[in-house]
Amino acid sequence: MVRAPCCEKMGLKKGPWTPEEDHVLVSYIQQYGHGNWRALPKLAGLLRCGKSCRLRWTNYLRPDIKRGNFSREEEEAIINLHQMLGNRWSAIAARLPGRTDNEIKNVWHTHLKKKLSIKQNSTTPEAQGQESEPEPEPENTSCFAKSESFEYGPVSPPQCTTSADDTSSFTTSENNTCSANMGMKVDYEMNLPQADESFWSEVLSADQNCSNETVSCDFDQAIGAAADPQVNATVEVPVDFGFSGSNMYDNCMDFWYNVFTTAGEISELLEI
DNA sequence: AATGTACGCAACCGCCGGCCA
DNA sequence: ATGGCCGGCGGTTGCGTACAT
Numbered sequence: 001m002v003r004a005p006c007c008e009k010m011g012l013k014k015g016p017w018t019p020e021e022d023h024v025l026v027s028y029i030q031q032y033g034h035g036n037w038r039a040l041p042k043l044a045g046l047l048r049c050g051k052s053c054r055l056r057w058t059n060y061l062r063p064d065i066k067r068g069n070f071s072r073e074e075e076e077a078i079i080n081l082h083q084m085l086g087n088r089w090s091a092i093a094a095r096l097p098g099r100t101d102n103e104i105k106n107v108w109h110t111h112l113k114k115k116l117s118i119k120q121n122s123t124t125p126e127a128q129g130q131e132s133e134p135e136p137e138p139e140n141t142s143c144f145a146k147s148e149s150f151e152y153g154p155v156s157p158p159q160c161t162t163s164a165d166d167t168s169s170f171t172t173s174e175n176n177t178c179s180a181n182m183g184m185k186v187d188y189e190m191n192l193p194q195a196d197e198s199f200w201s202e203v204l205s206a207d208q209n210c211s212n213e214t215v216s217c218d219f220d221q222a223i224g225a226a227a228d229p230q231v232n233a234t235v236e237v238p239v240d241f242g243f244s245g246s247n248m249y250d251n252c253m254d255f256w257y258n259v260f261t262t263a264g265e266i267s268e269l270l271e272i
Numbered sequence: 273a274a275t276g277t278a279c280g281c282a283a284c285c286g287c288c289g290g291c292c293a
Numbered sequence: 294a295t296g297g298c299c300g301g302c303g304g305t306t307g308c309g310t311a312c313a314t
Contacts, residue, residue: 015307016283016308037299038299038300051284051300052284054301055284087304088303101301101302106282107280109280111280
């Protein structure tokens with residue numbers, strides 16, 4: 001079965017899309033939807049092949065696409081998911097709301113692959129005696145150290161929810177005070193040992209900036225839910241935990257990944 | 273300032289599998 | 294059962310821009 005290339009037809013435009021073309025495509029899809037991609041360009045009056053239209057829509061024009069740089073948490077998610085899923089970009093994208101497989105693929109090839117190899121080299125016994133790590137070590141590596149890059153912004157809406165296949169959520173209370181959460185990142189990168197119930201209190205007791213009474217985590221519930229994707233997991237992030245402001249979402253994501261990845265449960269969460 | 277090089281990203285290409293006549 | 298259409302996917306390309314020399 002031989003198929004003609006989709007854009008072989010003369011007269012069909014290739015290359016970058018113009019704002020006018022974008023407008024035509026968006027207007028048409030908003031009005032009529034995209035029932036048949038092959039028929040769409042003709043009906044919409046575009047000199048493009050259906051495939052090109054579909055790509056432009058799914059990778060760029062779709063309204064639910066999240067633009068802008070990938071957050072640290074998203075990058076970590078990609079790295080974790082790639083370890084488990086390999087180059088199944090669409091499967092990875094399905095777990096990162098608002099991100100396209102193409103975008104994730106690009107980020108992987110341009111940033112993360114490099115980043116990961118540097119990291120791995122730096123952790124090998126041969127490399128440990130060398131100064132191969134380009135990224136400077138954070139000055140304060142305490143578990144909840146404050147970072148200058150974090151702003152003490154206004155309090156975000158009290159509900160901060162994130163999900164992976166809708167299996168987990170985080171709730172923060174109102175009137176949080178914000179302290180940066182760089183420590184959790186540092187912890188994660190330092191390959192924490194398997195976490196148990198005493199993990200977070202141990203973390204906290206090592207940090208003078210926090211007191212044990214300000215942080216708690218329903219760890220049993222988190223692990224249990226991670227093992228069973230059908231069960232909603234709620235991890236309580238207490239008032240004084242230090243999440244608020246413009247970074248609340250990121251901080252909650254940080255929290256989420258530390259809970260699950262350090263527990264070694266993410267693969268179960270993803271049903272792999 | 274000019275040139276060369278590296279990088280990032282949007283878009284293309286070809287293959288594959290599902291669906292349907 | 295077969296062949297064609299279609300959408301989805303992953304790999305790759307090529308252009309524009311930033312950075313280095």
